[in-house]
Structure formats: structure tokens, C-alpha cells
Amino acid sequence: MQDEFAQQWKRLEDMLTERFGKKPNMEAILFLIGIQELAHLKKKFTKEQKQDLMHVATCTLLSQSGYYEREGYDPDGWPHFKEAQPVPKMGMMEQERFLQEHIIAYFDDLEGL
Numbered sequence: 001m002q003d004e005f006a007q008q009w010k011r012l013e014d015m016l017t018e019r020f021g022k023k024p025n026m027e028a029i030l031f032l033i034g035i036q037e038l039a040h041l042k043k044k045f046t047k048e049q050k051q052d053l054m055h056v057a058t059c060t061l062l063s064q065s066g067y068y069e070r071e072g073y074d075p076d077g078w079p080h081f082k083e084a085q086p087v088p089k090m091g092m093m094e095q096e097r098f099l100q101e102h103i104i105a106y107f108d109d110l111e112g113l
Contacts, residue, residue, distance in 0.1 A: 005097075005100075005101070005104075008104045008108075009100055009104060012103065012104055012107055015107075016029065016032075026096065026099065026100075027054060029057075029103055030053075030054040030057040030058060031050060031053055031054055031057070032057075033056075033057035033060060033061065033103070033106060034052070034053025034054055034055075034056040034057040034060075035053060036110075037056050037057065037060050037079055038053060038056065038077065038078065038079070039077065040077055052078070056078070056079055056081075058099070059079075059081035060079070060081075060106070061099065061102035061103060061106055062087060062102065063081065063084075064102055064105055064106065065102065066084055066085060067083065067084060067085055067086075067087050068081040068082065068083055068084055069081060069082055069084045
């Protein structure tokens, strides 16, 4: 199971590296997902907007497992979420793996990895 996960994560990293020219870290991947979910591009985002995009990405990812539900959009087109159930308490390594699994599922739905 660990090997399969590692292969899936490597394929995702390779695909993003090929597309963007460098290997993305977790924050960059969350930023990309946030932009995808926002669905309207800007050339520049403020630091606060970048943090908001990563929050949108995290909520979107965790909505796959029922932890968050999308409530709708504000007048500027930003999605809003509500917590449906608490996310389990985890250590840092568990959190990273948990998010990576959700990221793989997200891109698998989009790209058919």
C-alpha cells in the first residue's frame, strides 16, 4: 500500500513538474488547487488572497471525505465552506500524508492519473 501511494504521489509530482517547470511543494500544490476552485484568474494575488486560496484548496480537498461542505459563493466568486465534522487530530507526518492522499484523489478526478 505504501509503495502504491509513493508511486501515485511521484506521478503527480512528475506531472506538475513537467507542466510548471519545477517540482512544487505542498503550499504550491494547494495554491494551484485554490486557483482551480476559484475559477477566475488574476495576474497577481495579495498575500492574504494566497492564504485564502490555500484555505479554499484545503476545504475542497477535505470535502471529498465529508469534513467540509461547500455553502456557496460570495459576490466576488470565492467559495465558502462550513465544517461538517471535525478533522481527526494527527501528527505532522500524518497530516501531510492525509492531505497528499486527498490531493492525489483530487487530481485523479481531474486528470485521470
